[in-house]
Amino acid sequence: MFRPNFILLALGWALLQQVHLANAWPTPHQLSQWLPHFKSQRPQTQPDFARRNFETMSRIYNLTVYPNQLPILGGGGAAAPPGLFTQDVRGRVTPVGDFEDFEHSIEYFFSLSPVPQGNAVKGAITGYRIVEFSSQCPEIAASVVYLYCSVVDPGSPDHGRPLPALKQVAFWRFDSQGTVAYYDAWIPNLHSWVELTNGGVPVSDPQFQASSITQICTLTQLRCHGENRQWDSIEQCIADLSQKPYGNYDEAWGDNIACRSIHLVLTQVRPDVHCPHVGPTGGGKCVNAPYAERYFSDESLFGSPSGETFVCK
Ligand SMILES: *[C@@H]1O[C@H](CO)[C@@H](O)[C@H](O)[C@H]1NC(C)=O
Numbered sequence: 001m002f003r004p005n006f007i008l009l010a011l012g013w014a015l016l017q018q019v020h021l022a023n024a025w026p027t028p029h030q031l032s033q034w035l036p037h038f039k040s041q042r043p044q045t046q047p048d049f050a051r052r053n054f055e056t057m058s059r060i061y062n063l064t065v066y067p068n069q070l071p072i073l074g075g076g077g078a079a080a081p082p083g084l085f086t087q088d089v090r091g092r093v094t095p096v097g098d099f100e101d102f103e104h105s106i107e108y109f110f111s112l113s114p115v116p117q118g119n120a121v122k123g124a125i126t127g128y129r130i131v132e133f134s135s136q137c138p139e140i141a142a143s144v145v146y147l148y149c150s151v152v153d154p155g156s157p158d159h160g161r162p163l164p165a166l167k168q169v170a171f172w173r174f175d176s177q178g179t180v181a182y183y184d185a186w187i188p189n190l191h192s193w194v195e196l197t198n199g200g201v202p203v204s205d206p207q208f209q210a211s212s213i214t215q216i217c218t219l220t221q222l223r224c225h226g227e228n229r230q231w232d233s234i235e236q237c238i239a240d241l242s243q244k245p246y247g248n249y250d251e252a253w254g255d256n257i258a259c260r261s262i263h264l265v266l267t268q269v270r271p272d273v274h275c276p277h278v279g280p281t282g283g284g285k286c287v288n289a290p291y292a293e294r295y296f297s298d299e300s301l302f303g304s305p306s307g308e309t310f311v312c313k
Contacts, residue, residue, distance in 0.1 A: 049138035052178045057130055060084050060180070061145050061168075064113040066124035066152060073115070076269055077106040086175050090301055091183035095190060095252045096262060097285060097294075098301050103270070105183075111269050112262065116152035123163045123197055126150045137312035141172045149197070164196040171310040182302050182309055191249035203248065209257065213241045216260050220278050223267045230279030240280055253294050259286035 059081070063069055071079040089105045092098045096112075099105045116122040127148040135141035149163040170185035194203060201208050217237035224230050231237035247256025263277035263285055276283025298306040 049178070050135040050141075053135045053138075053141040053172070053174060054130065054133055056084060056174065056178050056180060057133070057141065057143050057145070057172070060109065061128040061130065061147070063110050064125050064147060065128060066113065066115060066126060069110045069113040070115070072106060072110040073269065076111075077103045080106045080110070083177070083179050086179050086181045089181055089183070091180075091185065092297075092301060093183075094186045094295065095250050096187075097253045098297060100301070103273075107266055107269055112265055114149075119197070121163060121197055121199070122151050122153040122156075122158070123149050124152045125166070126152065138176075138178075139174055140310055140312050141174070142170070142310075143172070144169050164193050166190070166193055173310055184298075184310060189250070190252070194249045203246065203258070209246050210242075212246075212257060212261055213238055216241065216257070216264050216278060219264055220267065220275065223271050224275035224279070225271075228271045228275040230275055251294075253286075253289060255282045255286055255288045 063072065063080075063084075085102055085105050087102050089102050090098075090100050091105060093108055096108060099108050114124050116124045125147045127150075128145055129148070130143050130145050132144035133141065134143075145168050147166040147168065149165055151158045151161040151163065153159045166187060167189070168185055168187050170183055172180055173182040175181045191203065195201065198208065203209070214234075217231070217234045220230055220237060221234050231240070241257060241260070245254075245256045247254050247258035249258050252258045252262055259282070260278040263274055266274040267278060274283075277285040281287070296306065298304070298309060302309040
């Protein structure tokens with residue numbers, strides 16, 4: 001499992017120069033394959049919105065590739081390049097949650113991208129490819145991206161060994177500048193991916209669960225001080241969390257350990273905001289929201305009825 005350990009973040013910076021990034025930018029030939037209508041309709045006057053939207057998508061996913069996410073991990077939304085998300089962007093990333101502002105969107109898209117120093121296999125996203133893409137009007141696009149993972153451990157024979165890839169399926173709505181205003185994204189099979197990157201150890205393994213709880217408690221005590229403090233002691237935290245269900249990574253939103261293990265990453269970025277999410281109450285994020293609220297809250301999330309947000313008018 002990708003276990004973040006930002007104490008070692010500085011080491012990550014030292015490794016930057018040595019990391020080989022897969023080139024993710026498609027050739028013009030690939031682009032024409034992925035945009036079948038780009039050429040086939042009105043070739044002389046084809047608007048370039050599809051290409052513009054593709055580029056926004058591409059720039060977003062490029063920032064999940066290690067080490068491109070590190071400035072955002074350190075500096076939050078202020079370190080994000082302009083033009084990707086609007087200031088009041090909102091969206092959903094199933095199975096993690098709803099994100100109701102710019103800072104949350106930035107954090108959940110980029111700060112959760114694994115750093116090699118933070119997990120047992122030294123894995124990170126090292127390349128991406130937008131494998132499916134469609135944009136039939138300037139406001140809307142749909143995409144599927146493969147996020148390729150591999151071992152980042154320069155000097156070791158393991159360096160570059162491919163790890164299981166992640167997939168993200170997403171619908172996007174843009175403002176008039178081609179900046180993302182709303183998104184509805186889904187990472188399928190996250191649970192299997194966690195198990196595979198953890199060497200095939202099932203999440204149900206009691207030792208895995210115990211060490212995950214210990215890690216959450218150790219790092220929470222380390223990062224959440226003063227008003228952000230969640231537990232009296234690591235022992236208290238372990239005792240409390242051991243009473244909660246572990247949960248599963250395909251439905252991580254809940255009052256469980258899987259949810260807290262994801263939100264734990266962000267306690268490093270903004271402890272005041274994220275410490276409560278890993279604490280006893282779940283801080284409104286790791287809580288047992290009803291099914292309909294977790295997956296069908298389009299109206300409150302996007303401000304328009306279901307079926308209105310991601311369609312060309
Ligand atoms: C991806 O990020 C790298 C590093 O910042 C940059 O050199 C490259 O141009 C970017 N590619 C795209 C398609 O944005």
